[in-house]
Amino acid sequence: MNKLIASVILFSAVALSAKAQTDFAQTPKGARYRIITHGNGAKIKQDDIITFQFTVKTDKDSVLESSYQAGRPAQTKVRPSQNVMDLMEVFPQLSVKDSALIRIPADSLFAKQEDRRPPFFPKGSFLNFVVKIERVQTLNEVIAENNAAMAKMRGNDSTSRLKYIADNKLAPKTTTTGLQYVVTRASAGRKPMAGDSVWVNYTGKLLNGTVFDTSVEPVAKTSGVYQAGRKYEPIALAVGMGQVIPGWDEGLQLLNEGSKATFIIPYKLAYGERGTPDGSIPPFSSLVFDVEVVKVKPMNKAVAKTAKPATKKVVRKAPVKKKVTHK
Template sequence: MKKNLMFLAVAAIGLASCNSGLKKGEGGMLYSIHEDKDGPTIKEGDFVAVNLIAKNDADSVLLNTYDSGQPSPSLVPKPQYKGDIFTALGLLSEGDSATIKLNADTMFKAMGQKPPGFKGKYVIYEIKVAKVISKGKLKDEIFKDRISQYFKTEGDKLKNAEPGKISKYVADKDLKVSKTASGLMYQITKQGSGPKIMQGDTAVINYTGQLLTGKVFDSSIKEVAQKNKIFNPMRPYQAIHIPVGVGAVIPGWDEGVQLLNKGSKATLVIPSKLGYGERGMQPIGPYSPLAFEIELVDIIHPNPNAPKPAMPQMLDAPRAQAAPQQ
């Protein structure tokens, strides 16, 4: 009996230490507000931009908005269940920071599925509220205009910061880059042999792509994907085939690949105008320069004897009407 009581006491102490400093909110949500600024709390329908790091119990990072260099924007929906992450946001205002701890089973049940490979009892969020635009009684047009202005201001900041990010990355990595007229920077790290690949050829490439923060977001190499915890068991890890010079890939790749011959390896530092531009593409944020390690494994030349595909017959396209004379 005493042993049982001792076990329960130890378990209670362990549970208390796991949730040390956290308060209990709706639906079993646990939270701690670290910075509590003045201002209205976030409400359903408001626009928010938050920086957050989501982890499991073992500190394995599930999501980190700091990697993309910008907070995650959202219109605040109605909570899916009592004590979800949107319930937690309702405790915060602009400038606040908090730790939010949610039961994983309850959370993923509401979402419809648990991410493959997820382990742990909780999902833990470290949140910093960067911006709140309250909907309140604002007319939709004014509300949308304020959100658009926020995106423009943030976009201008990212755009103006891009040259400095590129210069710092090149210096920190001690790269000896050459720069093309378009702004592409490259360093041949291993020289191949034979003629360079040309437009119309197909490039067979192994690659690893990363943000200039060092975060690897994609790779054709299984070991690299596993090391950087982006491995997808549904994906075949092998060299990819890219038709060259026909706009099948981002401009920085199209130009960079044509600098190589078979067997070459290179580092490409690609400004956003040659990448994903002002819009970005998850997990790549707007105005994000990128770095790629690429290897031109093989060159496949077009077969000159292959039959040319028949050109489809097309109706005349409508002509644009001339502007009326004033």
């Protein structure tokens, strides 16, 4: 009797295993997939832009990568498949709000590079993707959406800049490029020309008051941006030569040696639509810099004797991250 029960259990297990295998469809390149939930929408087409969440696991459910952990979904354009890993054979089988399990044979990934096969992908194992299609759009729809989002960010930045000026009761001068500045300590010293060397103390802030960089040690400590081992002193640069963001190149040529000022720099003259790679300055961010021109050194003696203050139009260049030079 016990042998009969054991035989029935074994037969059932084999049958279930066989059914689990047949539940998967297989693509020409060898990817296996099974739709878990159906969104009942139109199938994804070539050139559609899809936004999707995903989790990548081993056969033992160890998570290798996840859009949920990253905090943002993935987005890609559907195109002809180049290899089994790009999932482009499977996406056209899905529709918006579908979720699916996609299994990629590990053997196909390491067929010609066995020496690179990690131990968690033994022979016969799979790389498992669980994907959920969140949005399906045409390229034109994505472009229109991005343009609207950028227009909103531009508007928000402009509004925030005006609010900052009003809240701080400033009356800045505005140049033709949009740079705004207030001289907080006047001086009769020499104005730098393009090519002159200047030494500048500075504190850089976002419009919300967050300090992201400074050359002044007490400010760094009170603002929480202090870096042990850094020399806090005026930075040296050649003004008007593209070594710093355009707002600095223009603004420093408006000041005299010994003067102090506050620059309110629009994003176009700062770090543009992308911000900084480290995220300390977000996209479309106007910046506030409190600066002091400590010293001006003419490019050469001949220029120092004959030159007049620079009046030529500033040529806009792509934003360049301000480089800190330490002595």
